Amino acid sequence: MSELTEEIIKAEGLTKVFNKSLTAVDHVNFGVKNGEVFGFLGPNGAGKTTTINMLITVLKPTEGKASVLGFDIAKQDNNVRNVIGVVPQEYTADEDLTGLENILLCADLYGIPRDVAKKRAMELLKLVELTDFKDKKVETYSGGMRRRLELACGLINRPKVLFLDEPTLGLDVQTRAATWDYIRKLKKEYGMTLFMTTHYLEEADALCDRVAIIDHGRIVVIGTPEELKHSLGGDIVTISIKENADVSDLIRTVEHVKEVKNDDGSYRVKAEYGEVTAPFIIEALRSKGYTVTRLSMTEPTLNEVYLEYTGKSMRDTEESREAFRAQRMTMRRARAR
Amino acid sequence: MSKLNEYHPSRLHGIWALTKRELKKWLKEPIILFMAIIQPVLWMGLFGKAMNLGGMFSGSNFGNINIPNISLPGYAVIPQYTSGNVTIPGNVLSQMFQPMFANLGPSVMQNIFGVTDYFGYMSVGMISFIVMFTTMFSGMSIVWDRRLGFLNKVLSTPVSRGAIIFSKVLNAALRAMFQATIILILAVIFGLQVSSTFSVLNILGVYAAIFLLCVGLSSVFLALALRSTKQETQMAIVNLINLPLMFASNTFFPISMMPEWIQAIAHVNPISYLTDALRQLTVLPLDTSMLMLDFTYLSIFAVVVSLIGIALSWRYLTK
Numbered sequence: 001m002s003e004l005t006e007e008i009i010k011a012e013g014l015t016k017v018f019n020k021s022l023t024a025v026d027h028v029n030f031g032v033k034n035g036e037v038f039g040f041l042g043p044n045g046a047g048k049t050t051t052i053n054m055l056i057t058v059l060k061p062t063e064g065k066a067s068v069l070g071f072d073i074a075k076q077d078n079n080v081r082n083v084i085g086v087v088p089q090e091y092t093a094d095e096d097l098t099g100l101e102n103i104l105l106c107a108d109l110y111g112i113p114r115d116v117a118k119k120r121a122m123e124l125l126k127l128v129e130l131t132d133f134k135d136k137k138v139e140t141y142s143g144g145m146r147r148r149l150e151l152a153c154g155l156i157n158r159p160k161v162l163f164l165d166e167p168t169l170g171l172d173v174q175t176r177a178a179t180w181d182y183i184r185k186l187k188k189e190y191g192m193t194l195f196m197t198t199h200y201l202e203e204a205d206a207l208c209d210r211v212a213i214i215d216h217g218r219i220v221v222i223g224t225p226e227e228l229k230h231s232l233g234g235d236i237v238t239i240s241i242k243e244n245a246d247v248s249d250l251i252r253t254v255e256h257v258k259e260v261k262n263d264d265g266s267y268r269v270k271a272e273y274g275e276v277t278a279p280f281i282i283e284a285l286r287s288k289g290y291t292v293t294r295l296s297m298t299e300p301t302l303n304e305v306y307l308e309y310t311g312k313s314m315r316d317t318e319e320s321r322e323a324f325r326a327q328r329m330t331m332r333r334a335r336a337r
Numbered sequence: 338m339s340k341l342n343e344y345h346p347s348r349l350h351g352i353w354a355l356t357k358r359e360l361k362k363w364l365k366e367p368i369i370l371f372m373a374i375i376q377p378v379l380w381m382g383l384f385g386k387a388m389n390l391g392g393m394f395s396g397s398n399f400g401n402i403n404i405p406n407i408s409l410p411g412y413a414v415i416p417q418y419t420s421g422n423v424t425i426p427g428n429v430l431s432q433m434f435q436p437m438f439a440n441l442g443p444s445v446m447q448n449i450f451g452v453t454d455y456f457g458y459m460s461v462g463m464i465s466f467i468v469m470f471t472t473m474f475s476g477m478s479i480v481w482d483r484r485l486g487f488l489n490k491v492l493s494t495p496v497s498r499g500a501i502i503f504s505k506v507l508n509a510a511l512r513a514m515f516q517a518t519i520i521l522i523l524a525v526i527f528g529l530q531v532s533s534t535f536s537v538l539n540i541l542g543v544y545a546a547i548f549l550l551c552v553g554l555s556s557v558f559l560a561l562a563l564r565s566t567k568q569e570t571q572m573a574i575v576n577l578i579n580l581p582l583m584f585a586s587n588t589f590f591p592i593s594m595m596p597e598w599i600q601a602i603a604h605v606n607p608i609s610y611l612t613d614a615l616r617q618l619t620v621l622p623l624d625t626s627m628l629m630l631d632f633t634y635l636s637i638f639a640v641v642v643s644l645i646g647i648a649l650s651w652r653y654l655t656k
Contacts, residue, residue: 056493060656078495082345086493090486096362108354109494111346157344163493326484 007031008161008193009038009055013064016050024050026217027064032161032195032210037187039208040197041302044327047217048197049089052165055195056086069160082110085159085192089166090330091146092153095139099130099149102138106153117156124152127189128182143333144175148182155186162186164196168203169330180206201302211302213309220309228305233258235274236304239267240294241285250288254280266294274299351500352507355491359478359508370516373471377463377520381456381527384589385463390446390455404431449591452530457620460524462588464547465612467520468513469583472551473575475509476558480568498654502559502647509555510548517547521619534623542628546614549635550607556646563653587612610634 009032016025025047032038040048053059055066057077065072071079093102100121107117125131128148138146147167154162167183168176180203187194198204204211205225212222221228234256241247248260251269256277259270271277274297282292346354363369404427411421443453450458482488491501521543525531558575565571583589585599586608592600603609614631617623 053489058489058492081493081495084493086490088486088490090489092485092487092490094358094362094487096365097358101361105354105358106494108357109346109351109491109496111344111350111495113344116344157494326486329484330486 006033008034009066009068009195011051011055011064011066014051014054014061014066015063016047016054016059017062023217025054028214028217028219030212030219030222032193035191035193036209037194037196037207039204039211040195040214041199041201041204041208041211041306042197042214043199046199046214048199048214049165050217051214052163052195052197056084056163057081082157083160085154085157085162087150087154087162087164087167089169090326091150091333093138093141093146093149096137098135098137099125099141100134102149103153103156106156110157112156120156120158121152124155127186128152142175143171144178146333147171147175147179151182151186155190158190159192161193161195164194166197166199168198168200169327170333176200176203183207201306205302213306215310221305225302228302229300232300232304232308233270234272235270235300236298237269237271237274237278237281238294238296238298239269239281239285239292240265241267242291242293245290247285247288247290250284251281254284257281346495346500348497348500351496352504355496355500355504356507356511359504360511363508363512373467373516374519376470377467378523380466381460381463381520381524385456385459386527388455388459390450403427404434449594451591451616451621454528454530456527457529458616459589460520460527460529461615461619462612463524464517464520464543464615465586465588465608466583467516468547468550468611469554469579469608471513471516472509472554473558473579475512475555476505476560476562477568477571479505479559479562480565480571483563492654498651499647501654502556502650505559506552506555506643510551513551514544514547517543530620532620532622535619539618539623542618543615546611546618546632546635549632549639550611553607553635553639553642553646556643556650558646560646560649560653563650582606582608607635607638610638 009030011028011030014025014028015023017023028047028051030038040051042048050059054061055068055073057073057080060074065074067073068080069083071077071083073080093099094105097105103121103124104114104117107114107121112120122131125134128151130145130148130152133141133145138149141149151167154164164183168179171179183194184207186192194207196207208225210222210224211228212219213228214220221231223231239251244265246262248262248267251257251260251267254271254277256272257269258272261268269281271281278295278297282295285292406424406427407430408422408424411423413423415423446453446455452458479488482491488501492498521529558571561574562571565574585595585602586592586606587603588608592603592609595603610631614628614635617628617631
């Protein structure tokens with residue numbers, strides 16, 4: 001690596017087919033820029049973890065190629081492993097060992113000498129606020145603490161790219177928000193590029209600079225959360241009138257209104273700049289003698305984006321039994337204490 | 338300017354780090370060690386001591402046998418007599434045979450088992466028993482490693498795939514050797530008599546033999562464990578084959594006493610060779626050519642089977 005590549009992670013036609021029949025990831029193309037947080041958003045079984053497993057060299061792609069920091073994930077896999085950090089979906093820390101022992105084990109796996117490893121471990125423990133618990137067995141840790149320990153383990157080799165697979169799976173809302181803070185802090189402290197997967201919309205919205213929505217192994221759209229929301233064509237204004245008449249066409253004549261749907265007397269209006277357009281809609285209705293009884297406005301969330309691009313809301317899909325069991329186990333362990 | 342991580346794990350470093358983890362976990366749960374030890378100890382105490390084969394053939398057991406008077410035609414005793422019978426009273430007979438019977442038991446034992454005491458024979462077999470069990474179950478931990486995501490995590494670090502496999506094999510061997518030592522010490526406490534050819538050097542031979550069997554057996558079971566998604570599957574397989582494998586070997590009884598079809602199995606069963614090597618090195622007067630045969634077989638077994646096992650595991654880990 002002589003010069004900094006603009007695209008830290010690059011995937012071209014990346015494909016994984018299991019048992020010659022189950023296509024988990026289907027010709028995926030994307031690039032992750034230096035220093036950004038890139039998120040893969042999709043329901044369970046959409047191919048997020050398979051993609052991450054290919055990028056971290058645990059699985060070999062069936063077709064296509066990808067590179068991390070310019071290293072080919074298939075041909076230069078050992079170079080890739082050296083420059084990345086991984087925070088898996090599961091709790092991989094050994095329950096029988098203490099927090100510190102676990103971090104030192106990770107350090108050993110990277111061949112970091114003991115003295116350097118100890119210094120880094122103490123630094124990382126401080127960063128994730130586990131210093132006081134470093135000599136306690138991991139089985140006494142709460143879900144949030146375990147997650148932080150995993151973060152610390154993933155950073156022991158000072159990675160240039162950190163991969164996070166479902167970083168807050170199974171955590172309660174408060175712990176989740178706290179974990180987001182740690183992730184932001186880590187990113188700021190180390191200036192890393194982050195690649196994460198999640199099936200929580202709020203998480204993608206809160207953490208990611210750019211999001212790729214993935215469904216059935218295919219990327220349906222990529223963009224910043226703002227771009228994606230904006231691409232829906234603006235806000236949703238919901239209006240009800242007293243009279244029993246269809247006023248869809250009337251509303252459509254108002255400027256900036258893009259779409260109107262009559263939902264049993266309640267009109268779902270998609271409009272750019274909803275807060276400016278809404279008064280004009282009321283005005284138009286009044287001038288024709290209608291009485292507006294209700295008006296509400298929602299800014300689009302990633303949920304609407306998701307709905308728009310995949311045609312369905314986040315759903316639970318059938319997936320491999322083992323993956324399902326692993327996920328259940330993570331959730332159970334997260335909630336164990 | 339991005340710089341590569343300055344540290345790289347050497348192959349040995351990776352193996353040692355992963356083996357250390359396993360051993361640490363093991364030492365932190367002494368109950369597992371205790372449970373593993375207790376079973377062969379029970380066998381040794383209950384079966385080895387209760388099944389007193391040596392005692393069965395002892396002189397005192399024959400002494401109680403009521404030997405009837407024997408009448409013989411006179412000419413059979415002294416050819417000149419052509420008529421009449423000679424009667425030898427039973428108590429005279431019994432007195433005459435008593436010393437012969439007293440020697441009969443030990444010599445029957447010696448001829449069949451090679452030692453005069455069954456306990457000595459089977460307690461060494463128990464070392465094979467614990468080695469086999471420990472090795473077969475040791476692969477199981479990788480099922481957990483995979484389910485808990487640890488395996489994937491290690492796969493994403495620069496540790497070589499070979500180190501992952503070999504650390505498991507090494508761990509199995511170390512555990513087995515440690516437990517074998519405990520069993521051997523307990524056997525001596527319970528009254529095991531070592532042969533006159535026994536020396537401290539033989540202990541090294543014992544470890545070498547155990548190591549060879551462990552390497553072969555644990556590689557196969559590791560490959561099996563990697564493919565079985567459930568711990569229960571692995572359990573079932575181990576339970577299905579361990580007892581037959583043990584009984585179709587010289588762990589409890591000499592192969593020469595078995596029906597031919599069991600002999601056929603026992604002669605290819607590596608457990609037989611391990612057990613014989615252990616006996617040669619401890620309770621039997623050392624027969625060097627037998628020992629060489631045992632070690633040759635165990636070495637071939639270790640190399641061939643571990644190559645197959647490692648190849649299978651390797652293919653799984655780099656899929």
